[in-house]
Amino acid sequence: MIIVGSGQAGLAVAAALIAKGLQPQQDFVVIDEAAPGLRSWASRWHSMVLLSDARHSALPGLPFPGNQRRRPRVDEMIEYLSDVEVDLGVKTLWGVRATGLERRGSGSVLHLSTTEGEVQTRNVVCATGAATHPRTPTWAKELQVPGVVLHSSEYLYPRQIPTNDVLIVGGGNSGVELARELAPSHAVTLAVRTARRHKPASRYLRRQLFARGSRPEPVFGDNYEQLRDVGVSIRPAVAKAGRNAVTFVDGTVATPGSVILATGFDPGDDWLPDDARTVPPQRTMTGLPGMFVAGIPQYGGGGSDTIAGVFRDATIIARHIIERP
Known part of the structure; x- marks a missing residue:
């Protein structure tokens, strides 16, 4: 399977899959269109701090270092996510952008188009963020x-x-x-x-x-x-x-x-086909079997764009993938 996006959403899904016994680079791969390590946090203003404190800004079992009551700075968040990537053993394929997705016929295989070519897989997770396009x-x-x-x-x-x-x-x-x-x-x-x-x-x-x-x-x-x-x-x-x-x-x-x-952002789901960008039949699911979305409230509900909320999405996605026939 392929996780598209190596930010907080993609790494949360990776952590949830690993907790289910799946292995990175063997059972799933993470890709991201950014240059190596340049997650979207790197483009935020220098003085920006998270809305939540450190206690509520970390994935389960991967605590934020330092004072847990402070609101972490952007540079601390960048370093934290890089540390999480290493701790999980994920080796993100940087500089690879997803450009489209389709299911041909009635089979269970999805065809993911990327800037490096087409890949076939049974499951794809869109983890490209709720605040992607200005x-x-x-x-x-x-x-x-x-x-x-x-x-x-x-x-x-x-x-x-x-x-x-x-x-x-x-x-x-x-x-x-x-x-x-x-x-x-x-x-x-x-x-x-x-x-x-x-x-x-x-x-x-x-x-x-x-x-x-x-x-x-x-x-x-x-x-x-x-x-x-x-x-x-x-x-x-x-x-x-x-x-x-x-x-x-x-x-x-x-x-x-x-x-x-300061007029907000649109989510990074623009590469999904129309039948996947509809009201989800269940939380994190789409109208396309095997296609899941993490970290975007339209698919997962309120709080999905927070660390705690996206891990809730991730655990649901991991369960669906393990139980999928």
Whole structure:
């Protein structure tokens, strides 16, 4: 079988399969389109920390090192996943991208197309992540500003923003964290489409492990009032843009120096066939026998994009694979 993706989802599935007695490189192979070791965490901004503490950011039996009550930094997460890969004995085939999948006829064999050729296998796990492709509003293409227009996935540190003022579009956790980081050095405006509730991360994430639904995720760090206290201006959503100006839904107009689009991501399931990208018949399963998805809430439910949640997905997938006729 083949696991597509060597991030937290792919390694969780590998750990669950090993717990069932399967051997890496013998019974299953892990592939990833990234350069060796460059998991998606490597592209996040430098000061980013996980929403959960170390206790809830590790796979069972593979604890995070150090203080268990701290929220790990991105670089610590990168190192942790690399250590997990070694501990499991997984040798990821890096630089190999999945491009398509199909079942020919009524047989049980799946044909996985990759950049290295086609592979036949009975089982494939899509572990390519819930936050894979940056999502940008259509109006962003029309915007021309003195500074920069970039997605939050491209942001690394405050000096990257050359102008004194910056408009951050998106009131979720990314937008709130970036507004707080930039507030001491820039005049920050945060455009919010849907006001998010503020909740403690640990309590919310624990509940989400067993929940389904699509209500907006609350913010876990500063709330909007706290942002106002440090000088951040909160505005309504952006309705449209033209050249150097943006128009908010209340009809007011602004001419930002720079713009950061904290507008979220689309999942990495775009290489799956249409009959697999439907409402799953059961958690982690798809409409294509032998095709499973780990780490994407649309298939596994709330919390699937967290470490604890994805291991729940992984154990279900491992059981299905072992029990599959």
